[in-house]
Amino acid sequence: MLQNRVYDSADAARNCATGDIVLVEDRQTGLVSNAAFRPELMVYDANYDNEQGLSPQFRRHLEDVAERITARLGAQNLIEVGCGKGTFLEMLLERGVEVTGFDATYTGHNPRVIKRLFEPGIIRQSATGLILRHVLEHVPNPVDFLFQLKNANGGQGLIYIEVPCFDWICERRAWFDVFYEHVNYFRLSDFTRLFGRIIDSGRFFGDQYLYVVADLSTLREPVFNPADAVAFPDNFLASLSAGASPASQPVCVWGGASKGVIFSLLRQRAGYAVDVVIDVNPAKQGRYLPGTGLFVHSPATGLASLPPGSPIYVMNSNYLEEIKAMSNHQYHYIGIDQ
DSSP: OOOBBSSSHHHHHHHHHOOOEEEEEEEETTEEETTTOOOOOOOOOOTTTTOOOSHHHHHHHHHHHHHHHHHOOOSSSEESSOTSSSSHHHHHHHTTTOOEEOOOOOOOOOOTEEEEOOOSSSSSSSOOHHHHHEEHHHHHHHSHHHHHHHHHHOOEEEEEEEBBBBBHHTTTTOGGGGGSSSSBBHHHHHHEEEEEHHEEEETTTTTTTEEEEEGGGGBBOOOOGGOOOOOOOTTTTTTTEEEEEEEETTEEEEEHHHHHHHHHHHHHTTTOOOOOOEEOOTTTTSSBBBTTTOOOHHHHHHHHOOOOOOEEEEGGGHHHHEEEEEEEETTOOOOOOO
């Protein structure tokens, strides 16, 4: 249920909480969600870690996002809703952006972050713009949530929304990108039904993410369009058993976050075990992944156990060249999303 939670023992990791995923398209709104999602069971604690900013490639993505936001929302009187550990907020502050963060689970000490939910009455004047990065996919009833944000901001302002792209997941048959944590799966067309006025929108980060800058005052209830129904592929799991390696070669997964957890688990269930997991995040190293109980290595210790030429499954091809350089181009690299 929490693929970004890490555990202190293999047994605890294998006995983690689990749940079902049943993706449905609502025939009233056209939105896609997990009908089996149980929000009351989602408990985020100090063992949950979804930090991506340690990668230079992802930092470049965040810089791109910051430029888009300041170009469209400006650099004054902004609010980041669900700022997490504050990595992106700190980047904005370094750029001179006047931004306040809201997140009830924030554990840092930056006075610009308020450890509460963003709700009506919490601010004296409306913000010029709201930032909502990788939050909406986690929220049950996302339309209600957006209306709550609109009301909290006095019914006005611009909003920047960034979420995974469900069209990309379908196009690439990316079965490793469907997570219990993500109750919602969005397409760009969903936001044209949600907002009467969109200032900017598109896909980036190798088309894996989509972004929208919209006018909050034009938020509306979305209406399903039969001509825009989701084209979900029949062969969605076709690549699950592809690329099996000889038994003599250890198999490595590089990336112990969401994709790596699901990839390793479903491959294991299909009879293709993973031997080594590598992640650059020190908070994950020395811990165990949920479901499989696989130990997470640092690049140094993980690569030391791999003979040259061993297959390394790269969980996100955006990091492929970065990983090749870190491992001296000595292995057989497989981008799972290519």
